[in-house]
Amino acid sequence: MSEAAVKSDEKPVEKEIVLSVNNIEVVYDEVILVLRGISLDVPKGELVTLLGPNGAGKSTTLKAISGLLKTEDGEVTRGTIEFKGESIANSSPDEIVRKGIFQVMEGRRIIEDMTVIENLRLGAYTRRDKGIKDDIEKVFHYFPRLKERTGMAGYLSGGEQQMLAIGRAIMARPEMILLDEPSMGLSPLLVKEVFGIIRNINKEQGITMLLVEQNANMALHSANYGYVMESGKIVLDGTGEELLNNEDMKEFYLAGGESERKSFKNLKSYKRRKRWM
Numbered sequence: 001m002s003e004a005a006v007k008s009d010e011k012p013v014e015k016e017i018v019l020s021v022n023n024i025e026v027v028y029d030e031v032i033l034v035l036r037g038i039s040l041d042v043p044k045g046e047l048v049t050l051l052g053p054n055g056a057g058k059s060t061t062l063k064a065i066s067g068l069l070k071t072e073d074g075e076v077t078r079g080t081i082e083f084k085g086e087s088i089a090n091s092s093p094d095e096i097v098r099k100g101i102f103q104v105m106e107g108r109r110i111i112e113d114m115t116v117i118e119n120l121r122l123g124a125y126t127r128r129d130k131g132i133k134d135d136i137e138k139v140f141h142y143f144p145r146l147k148e149r150t151g152m153a154g155y156l157s158g159g160e161q162q163m164l165a166i167g168r169a170i171m172a173r174p175e176m177i178l179l180d181e182p183s184m185g186l187s188p189l190l191v192k193e194v195f196g197i198i199r200n201i202n203k204e205q206g207i208t209m210l211l212v213e214q215n216a217n218m219a220l221h222s223a224n225y226g227y228v229m230e231s232g233k234i235v236l237d238g239t240g241e242e243l244l245n246n247e248d249m250k251e252f253y254l255a256g257g258e259s260e261r262k263s264f265k266n267l268k269s270y271k272r273r274k275r276w277m
């Protein structure tokens with residue numbers, strides 16, 4: 001503790017929590033319980049990642065926050081979701097966008113028969129100000145290769161479509177972006193590039209981010225804090241560094257690829273990891 005901290009009567013500076021999810025349960029079709037008490041906090045301006053195997057409930061968590069759950073007959077049946085101290089659980093997706101949260105959905109839902117600029121303008125649909133043109137330039141600053149693509153967005157590569165989906169989110173001038181598996185289907189090199197840009201946008205634009213990923217290694221290197229979920233529950237959380245050094249994380253999520261040791265000891269964990277993919 002520093003001297004100043006000892007002398008002062010004040011409490012240590014607490015982070016401003018912009019999004020707070022408290023013990024939520026989510027049910028689909030009135031019967032299928034998918035989230036079994038999820039809690040997580042996202043401090044203002046930080047990048048928090050939510051990790052976990054396929055089917056864990058990561059996308060459901062994001063949809064509960066963005067309100068998109070409603071469009072899939074899902075409902076938050078217990079717990080609270082607060083954005084800047086205000087309850088948003090079961091609000092409409094439109095209301096939530098207006099409050100400042102924008103979700104980039106899994107699988108890059110861009111409009112294929114529109115141009116890049118038309119897609120970007122769609123992201124600004126809630127805005128009435130005159131800064132839209134400047135913001136298109138801002139998107140091109142982060143993703144220069146999008147500027148060169150003048151045809152229909154359907155002709156963009158997978159990586160470019162992901163960039164466009166993120167660019168469209170920026171166009172809404174959100175306080176917070178929810179990103180669902182931006183690395184999906186991209187080459188390792190491109191994943192690195194996209195994550196670097198996401199981190200820059202987070203830092204330079206001050207946009208708070210909640211990033212869902214299966215690519216734990218990459219996500220934890222970019223994130224301030226991470227949560228790991230399995231079967232609708234949070235099983236582990238910690239700073240990016242803590243999770244990168246955690247033994248269970250190393251065994252189940254972080255090994256693999258080229259660094260995977262082909263020893264017998266790893267066979268068990270390999271099998272278990274396979275189940276998660």
Ligand SMILES: Nc1ncnc2c1ncn2[C@@H]1O[C@H](COP(=O)(O)OP(=O)(O)O)[C@@H](O)[C@H]1O
Pocket residue numbers: 028029032034052053054055056057058059060061072073074
């Ligand atoms: N619209 C839906 N209706 C019913 N069940 C769903 C729906 N969407 C997802 N699920 C189920 O909820 C669980 C979690 O799914 P999801 O949130 O997509 O997981 P993740 O994103 O972690 O892969 C899965 O078992 C999935 O089958």
Ligand SMILES: [Mg+2]
Pocket residue numbers: 058059060106180
């Ligand atoms: Mg998902």
